[in-house]
Structures are given as C-alpha cells and as structure tokens.
Amino acid sequence: MTKQTNYYNDLLVDYSKPELVSNELAVKLLKDAEIYLSLRDDTLPKITLEYSLEQVEQENKDWWPTHCEALRQGRGDILAGEYANTLVYLCADGPFYGRTAATNREVNRWAILAQPSVIIAWPIVMFNGEVVYSEWNCFDDETNEVIAKGNETLLRRGHQGACYLKCEQFSFYRDVYASQELLYWIRL
Incomplete structure (x- = not known):
C-alpha cells in the first residue's frame, strides 16, 4: 500500500484544510510576502551555481504560505506583485500576456475566492525546482457547498x-464574475 503524503510537512503553515490561521501568523505571512x-x-x-534550482525550490516553499494567505485575505496587490511583468497565463478563457492583462482577469476570481464566509484550501501542493503544482477548493461556510x-x-x-x-484549470459552480460588492473587498 502506498503511504499517503502530507504535502505541508516541510512548510511553515498547512493550508490543506479550510481553517484560518491566527491573526498574528497572517500578519507575519503578509509581511513576508x-x-x-x-x-x-x-x-x-x-x-547558476550561485542561484541553484535547490535554492529556487526552497524559496518557492517559503513563498507558498504567503501566497495562500494573500489570496485568503483578498490582497490583490500582493497577488499581482507575485507575477513577472512578462507573465504568460494560460487558462480556459485566456491566454493572457503580461502582469496587467492577467491581473485584470484574475481580480474577479480573487474576489469570488476571498469573499466573506468563503475559505479556500489547497489540499495538494508539490514543488520541483521552479515548478509549483497545487490543487485547490473553495468552501462556503454558510451553505457548506464547494463553490x-x-x-x-x-x-x-x-x-x-x-x-x-501560470497554467490553471478551474471550475466555478456558483459565480464566474464577481459582483461589485465582492470586488470591493479586493485590495489592489
């Protein structure tokens, strides 16, 4: 039998479950971001030898919890800043080229995923050098549905x-575009 893996063993915070972190830890993660x-x-x-894939992978592992918390907190300013200016974003309604184009599209997704009473979790995250792969789901605390x-x-x-x-596949079960009320919560 294959042993199951906790993908968060080597990371600062476990974002595999839809549970919030303490306010103090959230503040620390956003400062780190x-x-x-x-x-x-x-x-x-x-x-290079001075900037190896091993170092890149470790930096990606250090970064991951800050990314998760930024999304949970609706910190679009941080999320947009995580992208290179020359970002290529491939998704079902893309492609999008450049940080601005990607951010303009993603702000709706961020608003839906970070809305009050909804919490996102990433049960799977894997790292290999500069590759970060994750699977996520987003729960509504009031209706108990996966949105x-x-x-x-x-x-x-x-x-x-x-x-x-960034290559992404996603399914939204309730909303595809965020309402103005939800967009209000995203900090850009």
Whole structure:
C-alpha cells in the first residue's frame, strides 16, 4: 500500500484544510510576502551555481504560505506583485500576456475566492525546482457547498524571478464574475 503524503510537512503553515490561521501568523505571512516582492528582478535570473534550482525550490516553499494567505485575505496587490511583468497565463478563457492583462482577469476570481464566509484550501501542493503544482477548493461556510475548485501549475524562479508562467484549470459552480460588492473587498 502506498503511504499517503502530507504535502505541508516541510512548510511553515498547512493550508490543506479550510481553517484560518491566527491573526498574528497572517500578519507575519503578509509581511513576508511584501519582503519577497521587494526581491523580484525585472529580468528572469539565470539558474547558476550561485542561484541553484535547490535554492529556487526552497524559496518557492517559503513563498507558498504567503501566497495562500494573500489570496485568503483578498490582497490583490500582493497577488499581482507575485507575477513577472512578462507573465504568460494560460487558462480556459485566456491566454493572457503580461502582469496587467492577467491581473485584470484574475481580480474577479480573487474576489469570488476571498469573499466573506468563503475559505479556500489547497489540499495538494508539490514543488520541483521552479515548478509549483497545487490543487485547490473553495468552501462556503454558510451553505457548506464547494463553490469552486481547480488546479494550477506555476513556474516561479524563486523570489528574484517571480511567477513567469501560470497554467490553471478551474471550475466555478456558483459565480464566474464577481459582483461589485465582492470586488470591493479586493485590495489592489
């Protein structure tokens, strides 16, 4: 029998369940996210002996909890800042080229996933060098329904390179575009 894996064993926070983290930890993660954003270069760094795939993978593991918390908190400013200027975003209603185009489309998704009384969880996350793969689902606390689910593959060259390719499959069961009321909650 294959042993099941807890994908969060080596990570600071476990986002596999729809449970909130403490306010103190959320604040720390958002501050860490802002630090990681400040390290981003406009040019994709080369993988070298000094900036190895092992280092990139560790930086991606450090970054992952900050990404999860930024989405839960509706911090579109952080989420948009995680993208390289030259981002390629491939999805069912894409492709989108560049950070601005991707952000303009994703703001609706962020609003739906971060709305009050809804919580997103990522039961699966895997890392391999600059590849980050996750599966997620989003629950409504009041109705107990899954309102959306999906998976994404990110190519993220650590803190210096940011996310330069995002491929996503998602299914929204209730809303596809966010109402103005929900968009109000997203901080850009």
